[in-house]
Amino acid sequence: MESLKTPSHPKLPTERSALPAVPTVQPGQPWPLGSSFDGKGVNFAVFSAHAQAMEVCVFDPSGQHEITRFRLPAHTSDVWHGYLPGAQPGLVYGLRAHGAWRPDRGHRFDASKLLLDPYARDIVGQFSWRDEHFAGDRLHPRHMDTRDNAALALKARVVFDHFDWRGDQPPQVPLADSVIYECHVKGFSKLNENVPPALRGSYAGLAHPASVAHLRRLGITAVSLLPVHYALSEERLVGMGLGNYWGYNTLGFFSVDPRMASGADGLSPRDEFRTMVKNLHAAGLEVLLDVVYNHTAESGEDGPTISFRGLDNASYYRLPPDAPAYYDNYSGCGNTLDIRQPRVLQMVMDSLRYWVGEMHVDGFRFDLAPVLGRTDHGFDRNSAFFTAVAQDPVLSRVKMIAEPWDLGPGGYQTGGFPRGWLEWNDHFRDSMRGFWVQTAAAPDAVQLENTRADLALRLCGSSDIYQPRQRAPAESVNYVVSHDGFTLRDLVSYNQRHNEANGEENRDGHGHSLNFNCGAEGASEDPVVNALRGRLQRALLATTLLAQGTPLVCAGDELGHTQGGNNNPYCQDNPTTWIDWAAADEDLIAFTTRVIALRRQALPFANHWYSGVADALGLHDLAWLRGSGVPLEGNSWHDPQYRALGCLIGKPGRAKAPLLLLVNAGSTEDAFLLPAGVWQCVLDSSHPRGLSSWQGQGEVVFPLPAHSLVLLAAAGAGLQL
Known part of the structure; x- marks a missing residue:
């Protein structure tokens, strides 16, 4: 280090x-x-x-x-x-x-x-x-x-950009091995007592050995940082005594935000950021940046003149042809950068190359990414921006991740980005919340949505979305929780959002989050309530981390962080959003670590599309089973009364023998007849740490716990846990 x-x-x-x-x-x-x-x-x-x-x-x-x-x-x-x-x-x-x-x-x-x-x-x-x-x-x-x-x-x-990287090398983690950890630089270490006080909440704090040790223990491969570009807080927030904590309001696309620099050892913010990247690279961790090239901090037609507007308003921004005194507002923030203009496109490309070439980052997550592909006729995956990236000798080699929607016409583009791009998959998010959380909320209700058919599609890389477009399964970024919304703990602890502190009379934030308080609003001492919350959190984490695709975990979810039910804390730069390390759930950390280790060793789903066809020995590369052990077929896929199924993976990505993934979102235990063979349970999400000593041989019945995901390995799988 x-x-x-x-x-x-x-x-x-x-x-x-x-x-x-x-x-x-x-x-x-x-x-x-x-x-x-x-x-x-x-x-x-x-x-x-x-x-x-x-x-x-x-x-x-x-x-x-x-x-x-x-x-x-x-x-x-x-x-x-x-x-x-x-x-x-x-x-x-x-x-x-x-x-x-x-x-x-x-x-x-x-x-x-x-x-x-x-x-x-x-x-x-x-x-x-x-x-x-x-x-x-x-x-x-x-x-x-x-x-x-x-x-x-x-x-x-004016700066003279020189930094001694001392042989820094990017980890270049293959997509199949990637596990992304989304975090805020300040919020991650601000309350960590194992980090020196002077470094907490800074680039140096994220690179401190105590921070790196936690990331390495988990087994994640990349940190995806909320915006670090120079940003401003909106006038409305400042007037209320608040600020734009998340930073999605960029002014300087080439400048590090100095508010997250500690100034340790006399380093400039630029060099502190670079030292952070170098230290994370030395630990085998990639650094991805959340970038906001869809709008600037100058807001709408009534906004200030700080830079772009005064230099050439008609070139930098998209203006309605019939009303150029106003702005196309596809970002919801007042203006939209006009990537159709060659020099604006050049600025974006120059900025991206700067962060890769001079700051050594390993990729980007693009906020409201359809803006980048908007032509005169709508979104185009072959637009100038995507073409420029594809041929660029620097940018074509780093990870590119899209938030595949914006607020403009035809702005929802999940699945529509070029091959090689990753996309945040909200279908996965909503399906998993519906299957696990909403089933727990109404176990006796007829659930016409989020059936076993939908679950199977999401577990297998959302093949309905990506396979027809010749996209790889790993291009689906699977997540259940991100910075934008409830934390994982709050998702199963609140029926209502509690955003009063944001100053908008609790009108802001998502109003339909597929959340459930498990019987009590907020913190509870009821062991039954807390047990259900624990099971749902672990089931959601396990599903995200083991599914086909690239998993993303939001910082703090692995240790039970709560925001008190605030599902839009973009303006809360305080303990609401700072990870509370003192209250960390050690069992949940151990569980998350175990699941990621299983993914790394077994890679249950390979990064290719499965056919379901049997080989010469009768072994299917992938097969779906009912609790009775017979194949799941026909109308049974869509039967809303049943929430248990098995996935027999005959050809895992890395395990040397078949794996059997069992899920049961129901409220009662389900007896599941296993295929013939010698089986060992390597993960049981009903246990606080995912542990199990169960072994069985032959066609035996496995007691599949309620609200749980279980992974069994056949003899010879070669897993070491």
């Missing part, structure tokens, strides 16, 4: 020498976009297709006092550019774009507003919600507010 020491790099000039004594601007180059230091000076390149002129304003190191300003002298292919000889890293600057103020035509230029470079690697200042940031008068939005905001504006700092 590497310590958090300052990496060696060439000595940089002092801040006092960041600006030459007499700035003399040369034409420079239109590439790379942003500011770049070449050892002798700094090149500036800014895209704007509709600006009439572009200025660079240079500030003192604090960003409070302007030292000088100059116009970029050259203009090539919609890029304004200039070179400042003698300028050095550490130079702090902002931009002023001159052009037309015509909101009715989509143009919102206002040179009185200092703008942040979209390519900023380091952002200086603290954003505060002030009227001076709004180019449109807040009482009369069609009129300009020409007050200068420079003293309040965020600025960019």
Whole structure:
């Protein structure tokens, strides 16, 4: 494990020498976009297709006092550019774009507003919600507010990006072996007493040996981090004394969010993040980033002018052709980035390559990903963005995961992404919640949905969705709980959402979550209630981790974390969302560890589609059984009265002999007649740690517990637990 020491790099000039004594601007180059230091000076390149002129304003190191300003002298292919000889890293600057103020035509230029470079690697200042940031008068939005905001504006700092990676190598975990752990950098370690106080809730805290030990103990292979790009909290939240904790409101697509940096050992946020990645890689863990390229923090037509809007509103954002004063709002956050525009597409691609090439991340999860594939005619899996990724020598080799829906027309695209992309599978989520949780909620009711047929489809990679499209089973990201909604414990502890603290009178969050409180709302001392909750949590975890596809577990679910019934805690930066390590359920951790170990050793379902056809010896690669031991066929698949079935896996992915997966969502034990053979129970989710000593030989009856999943291995399977 590497310590958090300052990496060696060439000595940089002092801040006092960041600006030459007499700035003399040369034409420079239109590439790379942003500011770049070449050892002798700094090149500036800014895209704007509709600006009439572009200025660079240079500030003192604090960003409070302007030292000088100059116009970029050259203009090539919609890029304004200039070179400042003698300028050095550490130079702090902002931009002023001159052009037309015509909101009715989509143009919102206002040179009185200092703008942040979209390519900023380091952002200086603290954003505060002030009227001076709004180019449109807040009482009369069609009129300009020409007050200068420079003293309040965020600025960019020129950086010299060097980091000693010391031979860092990406783990490159195959999809078949991948187990993803979704977590928030701050919330993961903020309350962990095994992490030094100064590091808790930071990049360094996530990379601390105590954090890594937990991840390695579980057996997960990748951490999927909620957004770490520089983000802002919405004005409404700030006015209520809250903030955007999750971070899905990006402003800087190239900048690490400094709020999650500890500053340990004098590291910059960038280098602390890199050290975290290096330490996680050394432990065999991949790092995936949740990224938000569907909108920006500038909000809708009444939002502030901070960067993109002032640089070229008509290019960066999708505007209705018949009403360009407004915005297409496919994100639900006020605006939508226009990936159809080549330079906007370039910014997204440059950002992704930066995080892989310079920050060494291993892949991305794209928030509201259909936005990236929206053309003039709707979503297209062959759009420019997906084509660019497919041919890119860097990005084509990392993991790409889509949240396959947005709020625009035809926005639901589960199964519709290109081959090679992974997708969050909400069909799996809803089917598993329905089969396990809703059956427990109404055991005597006729359940017409989530029958055994639906369960079988979800267990087998959602073959109805992915197989016809020639997609691999592993491209289905199977999850029951994510950051967005109830925690696993709360899913079986609450009938109602309890989001009052969010300031929206409990109207926000999902209203139909297929949840059930198991007989008592919230925390309970009733052993019957708690026993049922435990069984359901373990059954859901086991189903997720053993099913065909790529499993995703939400941080804290493996130890029983609760958010008090808040199923939309995006604005709760407090113990509501911080994992409560002191209250960790050690049995549940041990259970999760056992199931992941079973997946790693046995890989019950291989990463290919099963046919159900028997081989020459009569062994089916996959067969489905009723409790009586006979094949499950015909209308029995859809019989809503029965919630037990068996899956005989004749050709597992890794086990050397057949496996038998049994599920029983019913409220009573079910006698299950096993196929002939010698069987050993290697997992019983009715036990708090999944343990079982059961063994049997011949056609014997197995007592399948209520609300449980059981995995049996035939003799010779070669499993070591």
